[in-house]
Amino acid sequence: MAQGNSTEVSEFHLLGFGVQQEFQHVLFIVLFLIYVTYLVGNVGIILIIKTDSRLQTPMYFFLQNLAFVDICYTSALTPKMLQSFTEENNLISFWGCVIQFLVYATFATSDCYLLAIMAMDRYVAICKPLQYPMIMSQTVYIQLVAGSYIMGSINASVHTSFTFSLSFCKSKNINHFFCDGPPILALSWSNIDINIILDIVFVRFNLMFNGLAIIFSHIYIMVTILKMPSTAGRKKSFSTCASHLTVVTIFYGTLSYMYLQPQSNNSQENMKVASIFSGTVIPMLNPLIYSLRNKEVKEVLKVIGKSFVKLDTVVKTTQQSN
Template sequence: MTPINHTGVHQFILLGLTTRPDLRVLLFWAFLATYVVTLLGNFGIMILIRTDLHLHTPMYYFLGHLAFVDVCYSSVILPKMLVQILTEEKTIGFLECAAQLCCFVIFGVTECLLLAVMAYDRYVAICKPLLYPTIMSGWMCRWLVTGSYAIGVLHAATHTTFIFTFSFCRSNVINHYFCDIAPLLALSCSDTHTYEVVVLALVSINCLSTMTIIFVSYSYILPAVLRIRSPEGRRKAFSTCASHLTVVTMFFGAILFMYLRPSSTYALDENKRATLFYTIMTPTLNPLVYSLRNREVKAALRRAVGRRQ
């Protein structure tokens, strides 16, 4: 591990998930399969929403963007990770590392916001059905999605600007499989206390505000669903809500574990395993959850298969 200063940094070394060479082949094929499933599942959701007129509704408009974000989210990390595992080339350039962190934050924050938007959409659809076409108009849907991406970009610009103006004089070895906030801070010899407060504030505002929107929305949704007299209507409402809540639980659970802890409790090896869940597994599982638990998506799949036969 070579001590360096900020002006001399041209590249970092990523340790990856494990230093055991006997696991290299197994990890490569496991993550390659995961990435292929992620691409096929999320692109499949996007194509299905695009081609099936029954899914041309605000809810599936948001779901299509969630699938797009998941593709981008995993593509920021997995291709580089696969190359590193296969070739044992563990270096990443300074600017490439900054770009990776920036894109990771953009799509991570955007996913949080889209999940909150989808909860609000379900609230309006179930609790205010007569006003639904007016409230969730095409203009409003585009505004909510654009705002989600814009806030993601703002967060990313803040984090990237802060981190890559610090001095790195301890080592250029990142104990992670991609350029994330915590392992980069561990390398800095600058005073990072102010930035750590900024991280806590931004993550708290983003996660807690979106989780509050989701919680409040479902506090109105669940009693409304239970009051639906039609068994078919009740099943349909529970179907869309259950798939959304499953995705929310998986995504936010890992993020809260990662970032809303005191820095003194950070264990980078433990963080790598937690990050693995929401950066790689969640984008893979999301299309499966929506395909298996959502009646409308399953019906659209059957129609698509029927057209091909």
């Protein structure tokens, strides 16, 4: 990382949300409950897929990694955001800001690639079912997931290095609830042309490349589904794709709003709301959308529920006999 006046900055002040005190308490409770919900939901997905032999397929392997990525990048944001509702001086150290930015950028980018990989996986499964085991072999799907993490790491490392090598002015106030790129660049008096170029090359490329891959995959999928003779087959395939498209539309739409529009002071508060949506609400929806609309996962959950009922019956019977 290049050295500049940025090393003189020991901490930043996160301004958070400009709302009244009573609303801050309400936001804290709501966002805390959302955070707990998606932690339980995503950890539950990981454990269910890991332990049940019926779910050892590429689709569920991708879903397992998507849940892990969601946990990582939301946990980089939410605890500090919740802290901003309880403290007047919501400070974060310089290196704490660097680490938060790096972790968020790494896993948010990986999330984009994983969603594109999942779309291509569904394309192969629906459009080329006989060739699916050969095309989507264990080696291939592990390499695809590893590639998503590598792309996320490269994107985050480049952005972090160039962002935090800038010289910052005396103001330490970041107009956000976490260390995001645009509000940090607003504090610098250095020439940020290279940062803008990197933003265009990396962020827009990642969003547009993956977005186009998802769009074309689903176009081919829809054409194939419409040609299916079986109504049940069309319904099952469409249900799976609808779940994925729901997640993709919300996620990419929010990120595009955040990073593909010109930055302005008037849009900063809207950017905070969009950040909450992408960082907390969407990860909570992922396990609900993928699990409740998925037959195999619902069957596993029913088995687990019956096991708990039997266990509870055995415990009660044992207590009564004693």
